[in-house]
Amino acid sequence: MSNVYGGSHPDVSVIFVSYNTRDLTLQAIASVFDSLVEPGFTVEIILVDNASHDGSPDAVRQQFPTVKVIEAGGNLGFGRGNNLGVESATGTALLLLNTDTIVQPAAIETMAKTLRQTPRCGVVGALLLNPDGSYQDCILNYPTAWRTFCEYFWLSRFSRWIPWFSGFFPPKPQRGFGNRHAVQVVHGAALMIPTELFRAVGGFDPAFFMYFEECDLCKRIADRGLQVIHQPDARVIHLISQSSRSHPWWFYKIIRRSRRVFARKHLTFPGRVLSELIVHAGNLLRALIYPIAGLVYPTAANTGKNIANSYIKRDIPISTGQ
Numbered sequence: 001m002s003n004v005y006g007g008s009h010p011d012v013s014v015i016f017v018s019y020n021t022r023d024l025t026l027q028a029i030a031s032v033f034d035s036l037v038e039p040g041f042t043v044e045i046i047l048v049d050n051a052s053h054d055g056s057p058d059a060v061r062q063q064f065p066t067v068k069v070i071e072a073g074g075n076l077g078f079g080r081g082n083n084l085g086v087e088s089a090t091g092t093a094l095l096l097l098n099t100d101t102i103v104q105p106a107a108i109e110t111m112a113k114t115l116r117q118t119p120r121c122g123v124v125g126a127l128l129l130n131p132d133g134s135y136q137d138c139i140l141n142y143p144t145a146w147r148t149f150c151e152y153f154w155l156s157r158f159s160r161w162i163p164w165f166s167g168f169f170p171p172k173p174q175r176g177f178g179n180r181h182a183v184q185v186v187h188g189a190a191l192m193i194p195t196e197l198f199r200a201v202g203g204f205d206p207a208f209f210m211y212f213e214e215c216d217l218c219k220r221i222a223d224r225g226l227q228v229i230h231q232p233d234a235r236v237i238h239l240i241s242q243s244s245r246s247h248p249w250w251f252y253k254i255i256r257r258s259r260r261v262f263a264r265k266h267l268t269f270p271g272r273v274l275s276e277l278i279v280h281a282g283n284l285l286r287a288l289i290y291p292i293a294g295l296v297y298p299t300a301a302n303t304g305k306n307i308a309n310s311y312i313k314r315d316i317p318i319s320t321g322q
Contacts, residue, residue: 010042012112013091013195017048017081018099022056024239025099029064035103043095043108044068048085050075078188079204079213086195086203094198098189100239104129110234111192114180122226123193123218125186126234127177135177136238137169139230140185142215143259144267145274152282177232186228188214190236197221205261212258219266248302252283252310283307 014032018025029045045067049057057069082096093112111124128138141147150156151167159166201220204213218228263272287308294301
């Protein structure tokens with residue numbers, strides 16, 4: 001752990017926000033230390049724990065005594081949790097990492113170098129990989145009414161041949177993992193931004209509990225005339241939604257809430273109304289047809305049930321801090 005900073009400002013402050021993901025969090029922190037290869041490149045790691053009841057804070061303190069652990073006292077969600085961590089950050093840049101990630105060698109140094117050397121670069125996102133090493137969607141489009149329609153009514157399945165039909169994600173690279181380029185949004189599972197810039201824009205909007213907060217942040221960065229860059233040479237394995245897997249139905253409820261916040265901030269009134277209608281129509285259609293499809297594909301029936309429950313059930317089984 002010779003790359004842990006000791007006294008001077010580190011190059012990067014790595015921030016994790018955890019909620020009952022002890023083993024994943026320990027694995028993610030270890031991967032950060034193991035990934036560092038450049039002599040003299042230093043990091044600090046900050047863990048914000050959202051009132052986990054699995055012993056995460058104590059486990060991290062015991063296994064990684066150099067990690068700064070902040071106990072939030074409640075479940076602040078992703079955005080507010082990161083904002084709290086940034087208050088204690090001293091690095092030149094911030095790397096916001098999910099706890100269900102495994103950082104690959106030199107990924108952090110590559111992201112930091114891209115941030116420094118790319119003109120008018122405000123945000124850098126890593127290439128996310130599935131555990132088997134295959135490409136995972138890590139570039140996003142703004143959730144406009146048209147993109148929402150394409151996603152909810154399956155036009156996005158044809159985006160490989162007709163890019164105009166892209167939903168929330170642009171088409172996957174045709175060969176390999178693609179090249180470095182400017183995009184609208186990078187996935188918040190592995191996102192780097194200059195510390196001063198993050199603070200200047202006010203950090204994540206606390207109105208977002210989970211999901212779409214990176215869309216809002218990247219949009220505000222782009223509105224300042226800065227670029228959001230996807231860097232495929234920086235690679236991070238993402239295990240996907242491990243913290244929300246035990247409560248699948250509330251995923252759909254929180255998604256709707258967060259999409260509504262984004263629409264209120266960035267879409268016109270007609271666009272907001274149209275997006276809302278599209279979401280509800282798409283969900284109704286799924287709730288009706290997925291149980292039938294479940295006769296052949298069992299997971300489809302469960303998805304339809306979860307979507308329906310997201311409208312029926314009122315209380316989300318975690319505190320949203322709002």
